[in-house]
Amino acid sequence: MAEGDKPDFDVFSVREREGGKGKDIFTKIGVAYKRRDGGVGILLDALPISRRVVVLPPLEPDGEKG
Template sequence: MTNTQPTLIAFSVKEREGKPAIWTKIGAAFPHGKGPGLTIQLDALPLGDRIVLREPKEDKAETSN
C-alpha cells in the first residue's frame, strides 16, 4: 500500500434495539493504483449488521456516527 491518505474509512456498524448503534473502525479504502476504483484494506473482520464507508474527518477524531 502506498503512503496516500485513505479516500474513505470503513466502519462495522452493529445495530442495537432501543440504543445507539455501535460504530467500530475496521479499515480504509484507497485509490486503486492501476486505474479507476478503490482498494479496501481491512484491519478487522466486520461483526456488525453492515459496513459503512465514510469520508475521513479533517481533524481525524472518531465519532459515534
C-alpha cells in the same frame, strides 16, 4: 496507493444497539483508497462480526467530514 498515503475513506463495521435504542455502534475496521481504474481498494485491520459495513470519508481532526 502507496504506503503513507492519506486514505480516501474510513471503513466501519456497524452494529445496532441492543433493543434498538439509541444510535448504531460504529467501529473502525480499516481504510479505503480510490484506484486509478475507478475502483476502490479496501484494507481491513479486522473482520466485521455483523454483516453491515459502511465506507465514509474520513473525519478531519475537528470532527468535520473531509
